[in-house]
Amino acid sequence: MDILVTGGAGFIGRWVVKRLAEDNHRIWILDNLSNSSMDNLKDLQLIYPDITFIKGSITDNYLLQTLFINKFNICYHLAASINVQDSIDDPKSTFENDVIGTFNVLEQCKLNKTKFVYMSTCMVYSKASNKEGISESHPTCPASPYAAAKLAGEQLALSYYYAYGLPVTILRPFNTYGPYQKQNSEGGVISIFINKKLIKEPLSIYGDGSQTRDFLYVTDCADFVVRAGYSEKTTGKVINAGSGADISITELAKLIAGEAGNIKYVTHIHPQSEIQKLLCDARYSQKLLGWNPKISLAHGIAQTEKFLKTQL
Missing domain, CATH: 3.90.25.10 (UDP-galactose 4-epimerase, domain 1)
Known part of the structure; x- marks a missing residue:
């Protein structure tokens, strides 16, 4: 497939790109390198020839229009401002990147019928209140502008699923x-x-x-993200990923x-x-995708x- 990974030079993005490359897809990475590095991709670019890197922002509509000429099958949308304290100090920048930027990418996915996989966060939840942990139906409580922007991005994406029939999947991985x-x-x-x-x-x-905190090793997280994008069962769904401890x-x-x-x-x-x-209740992702984390904390x-x- 032809796949776009926004934020693909970031920490989790790098591992998602690696997992996709191992499956022999043609991959485009869009990243402005504000919170990432080309060093994360060096070894991958040497091994996998079908990785194309574009430096740029999801707030640049002209760049997105040009990029989507490639008619992607899936867009894994990981690009975001992710620092909680930065969002408290400068909520406007977080809103512009995480909400307006997400809107821009969604518009291109709608026009090109590209499946949209949105990387959200466990930070949208209120605290776990029982030993089973936090399921997808657990109350949300955005305690920072970062969490609020992520939650807004989720709702925006789901609106494109309901209003336009765009295949959309929302992912809430725990601490990776x-x-x-x-x-x-x-x-x-x-x-x-x-x-x-x-x-x-x-x-x-x-x-x-x-x-x-419920910690998830990054290769397990990347496997979850990629599988969710491949599966038709995830369309219109919000899905957790965590270790369950x-x-x-x-x-x-x-x-x-x-x-x-x-x-x-x-x-x-x-x-x-x-x-x-x-504490993550990941039973839904296990049921939906057959996904289980493989790497212990130790x-x-x-x-x-x-x-x-x-x-x-």
Whole structure:
């Protein structure tokens, strides 16, 4: 197939592109490199000849019109402003990228009958309230402009499914981690902690560390994203992906640093946007796609540490 991946030079985008390339598709990547790097794609471009990179923004309508001449079968829409604190400081930029940009891509998908796969986030949810975790019907509570913009993008995409019959799929992966994730980006707590350990600096925890997260290794996330795009069963659906187990940030820090590791607690930079408990109920994606994560947290941390050692 001919496939467009917006944000394909980013952390998760890079792994989605790799998975698609392994399936022998022709892939176009659109990325403005504001939160990503060509270094993420170097090894892929050497191995796979059918990857075309275009530097540009989803806010550039003329560029999108030109790009969609390629008549894509699927558009995996991962491009977004993803930093929570940035969205609090500058909500306008987040809105323009994550809502207007999504609208621009949707318009081209509608005109060209291209399936639209939208990467949302677990940050749209309110906290988990039971041991089964957060299912797709769980209440939403956008506690930051980033989460609100993502939720707006979801609703916009679904409106194109209902109003125009456009094949649309909404994905809400939980906290994804692994090689190529930045060590200074939000949501990259595992990479941040491992990097701090390797350079012998303290692992800083916001708040009291009791907040929990459900961590998903990036190859499992990419497999989920790609499968959701391939399947006709996902059309018009909102789908979670996670491990089904959560861990407190304090326990995570101890796991990475060791019991004698250097851990310190610091004042939270945006406590109002903190979701206290994130635990994924991924039974729907398992039923719909036959998808299950394969990489355990311990193995994923080991793989991430092995990669980060090569970056020092």
